[in-house]
Amino acid sequence: MLQQKWTPQRIWLLVGYAAAAAALFSAPMFASDFRLNLLAKFLAFAIVALGLDLIWGYTGILSLGHGIFFGLGAYAMAMYLKLEASGGMPPDFMGWSGLKELPYFWKPFENFGFAVAMGILIPSVLALVLGYVTFRNRIKGVYFTILTQALVIITTTLLVGQQAFTGGTNGITGYSTILGASLGSADTKRVLYWITAAVLIAVFILCRYIVGSRFGKVLRAIRDGENRVRFIGYNPAIYQMVIFTISAAIAGIAGMLFVLHVGIISPSMLGIVPSIEMVLWVAIGGRGTLIGAALGAIAMNWAKSEFSTAYPEGWLFFMGGLFVIVVVFMPKGIAGLIGQIKFRKKRKEEDHEGIRNPAV
Amino acid sequence: MKESVILQCDDVTVEFDGFKAIQGMNLKLEKGELRFLIGPNGAGKTTMLDVICGKVRPSSGKVTFDGKVDITRKKEHQIAELGIGRKFQAPSIFPSMTVHENLEIAMRQKRTVFATMFAKLGDDERSRIDYQLGMIGLRSKASWRAGGLSHGEKQWLEIGMMLLQEPEILLLDEPVAGMTDKETDKTGELLHEIAQLRSIVVVEHDMEFVRNFASRVTVMHEGKLLKEGSMDEVQGDDRVAEVYLGKRRDADVSRSTA
Numbered sequence: 001m002l003q004q005k006w007t008p009q010r011i012w013l014l015v016g017y018a019a020a021a022a023a024l025f026s027a028p029m030f031a032s033d034f035r036l037n038l039l040a041k042f043l044a045f046a047i048v049a050l051g052l053d054l055i056w057g058y059t060g061i062l063s064l065g066h067g068i069f070f071g072l073g074a075y076a077m078a079m080y081l082k083l084e085a086s087g088g089m090p091p092d093f094m095g096w097s098g099l100k101e102l103p104y105f106w107k108p109f110e111n112f113g114f115a116v117a118m119g120i121l122i123p124s125v126l127a128l129v130l131g132y133v134t135f136r137n138r139i140k141g142v143y144f145t146i147l148t149q150a151l152v153i154i155t156t157t158l159l160v161g162q163q164a165f166t167g168g169t170n171g172i173t174g175y176s177t178i179l180g181a182s183l184g185s186a187d188t189k190r191v192l193y194w195i196t197a198a199v200l201i202a203v204f205i206l207c208r209y210i211v212g213s214r215f216g217k218v219l220r221a222i223r224d225g226e227n228r229v230r231f232i233g234y235n236p237a238i239y240q241m242v243i244f245t246i247s248a249a250i251a252g253i254a255g256m257l258f259v260l261h262v263g264i265i266s267p268s269m270l271g272i273v274p275s276i277e278m279v280l281w282v283a284i285g286g287r288g289t290l291i292g293a294a295l296g297a298i299a300m301n302w303a304k305s306e307f308s309t310a311y312p313e314g315w316l317f318f319m320g321g322l323f324v325i326v327v328v329f330m331p332k333g334i335a336g337l338i339g340q341i342k343f344r345k346k347r348k349e350e351d352h353e354g355i356r357n358p359a360v
Numbered sequence: 361m362k363e364s365v366i367l368q369c370d371d372v373t374v375e376f377d378g379f380k381a382i383q384g385m386n387l388k389l390e391k392g393e394l395r396f397l398i399g400p401n402g403a404g405k406t407t408m409l410d411v412i413c414g415k416v417r418p419s420s421g422k423v424t425f426d427g428k429v430d431i432t433r434k435k436e437h438q439i440a441e442l443g444i445g446r447k448f449q450a451p452s453i454f455p456s457m458t459v460h461e462n463l464e465i466a467m468r469q470k471r472t473v474f475a476t477m478f479a480k481l482g483d484d485e486r487s488r489i490d491y492q493l494g495m496i497g498l499r500s501k502a503s504w505r506a507g508g509l510s511h512g513e514k515q516w517l518e519i520g521m522m523l524l525q526e527p528e529i530l531l532l533d534e535p536v537a538g539m540t541d542k543e544t545d546k547t548g549e550l551l552h553e554i555a556q557l558r559s560i561v562v563v564e565h566d567m568e569f570v571r572n573f574a575s576r577v578t579v580m581h582e583g584k585l586l587k588e589g590s591m592d593e594v595q596g597d598d599r600v601a602e603v604y605l606g607k608r609r610d611a612d613v614s615r616s617t618a
Contacts, residue, residue, distance in 0.1 A: 214479040217457065217465050224454035231413060232525060233440035234471045242473050 065148030071270025073255030171266025292335025455507025
């Protein structure tokens with residue numbers, strides 16, 4: 001762990017990662033266009049799960065508001081796509097609400113670069129502001145989680161209420177092209193898939209770096225004992241703000257990619273239920289392991305699309321049941337299961353209480 | 361003010377909902393001093409440490425560090441950065457991290473987000489951690505999860521973490537609680553060793569430990585300073601005997617015969 005030697009474990013891990021990356025990039029050769037589109041969507045979800053794991057799995061802060069950060073990224077991209085579709089004219093839904101002029105804050109979104117920047121910046125700034133007022137005042141645990149839920153309600157209410165500017169309940173849909181390339185064509189979809197896979201890998205590497213750095217160790221220390229961290233001389237509030245902001249930015253990136261694959265964003269896609277679902281992916285996949293969070297998101301969404309077509313009513317019960325099973329029997333999720341088996345051998349040398357020490 | 365005074369508490373009062381836990385307490389600590397703070401339960405000893413490390417804010421009074429900084433207005437992490445380390449009564453290490461990682465983040469270093477994001481464990485840091493691991497006798501368990509250590513080992517790890525912080529003043533709250541006699545003696549020797557370089561304040565209940573290792577003792581009672589002096593002076597004081605030692609005398613006699 002301390003040494004960067006080429007132990008067999010390390011080599012196998014790298015081989016595993018390389019195989020996963022190869023599988024990701026070659027998927028377009030095997031999967032149908034429909035499946036590929038689904039997979040692309042799941043990869044976008046996996047990106048959010050990585051960001052969520054950074055703050056929940058590693059820092060011990062539970063956010064039930066990541067749907068908002070995801071959604072704001074999605075809306076930024078949707079605004080760009082909508083303006084490109086309407087050729088810079090006020091989009092259709094504005095006309096229905098009697099708005100004839102394009103609002104001033106919509107105008108810059110004609111520019112792709114600006115839209116992408118905003119898709120990252122707006123969620124980040126929002127997270128920073130929320131983090132600033134909460135973490136500095138030492139609001140944590142359940143109270144923080146409730147505040148993130150409040151943020152979700154405020155934002156969705158705002159999006160629904162300001163129909164003329166946001167498309168209301170219907171959200172924003174009806175795109176045609178991105179940077180001139182048709183969104184409907186299979187070629188564009190394939191390129192977008194590759195971009196999503198590349199972003200997922202890049203975010204994964206970034207998260208791995210963060211988690212492995214001393215910064216990441218301080219985050220885990222905060223999870224274990226925030227007060228103790230303070231008496232060592234770190235200011236936990238700053239660390240929490242930074243990681244919450246990074247996490248929100250990652251969610252924003254995922255949201256932008258999501259819109260490209262799905263072709264619509266509406267308030268129901270970023271409300272309370274999706275926000276909680278995101279947490280479930282991480283819990284089931286394995287919080288505190290990045291690969292677990294990413295796989296959890298992909299597996300859960302794959303299962304959702306399979307099961308919900310076969311048993312539309314049963315899906316929610318199934319997911320609820322799965323969640324209970326995971327929480328009770330596998331506190332570290334699917335990824336932890338592998339670890340549990342591995343540890344069984346090691347347990348003889350190590351002490352009993354240390355290993356089974358679920359964070360928080 | 362003399363130059364050798366590292367910490368001075370003047371007329372410190374702490375109130376919790378109208379209850380005065382500390383009333384006008386004065387304490388002066390010299391550089392390189394090993395001071396024991398004793399007193400019956402509820403005397404305000406731990407609260408006094410809390411004031412010095414910033415956990416509790418006094419309602420009045422002043423705490424001056426190194427003759428210039430009034431620390432009652434600083435936040436905990438700022439006080440820690442000034443050079444005041446605190447060890448709590450219950451061992452508070454980071455259980456899910458390894459012993460080595462515990463020491464790594466406690467080590468004296470730049471503590472900004474930017475610095476820790478790009479920090480590399482260099483040879484110098486590695487050897488500092490290794491030296492500390494040897495001192496606290498946990499070298500062979502460096503890659504263990506700290507949560508899996510025994511109680512005594514956790515206490516030692518925490519002392520090790522504090523030493524790597526390289527504070528000017530160490531505040532220890534019952535460092536030998538739950539330790540075996542052998543571990544207790546080892547801790548006492550370690551404290552004397554540390555006191556060559558740093559100042560230490562120890563809150564302690566174990567009178568035998570105090571007798572063996574104390575040079576100067578401060579006795580608190582009901583939030584006030586009762587007596588300050590050498591162990592002999594303190595033991596000879598009638599008021600101290602009345603409020604504190606009197607109750608313990610029988611127990612001490614039986615223990616000293618062992």
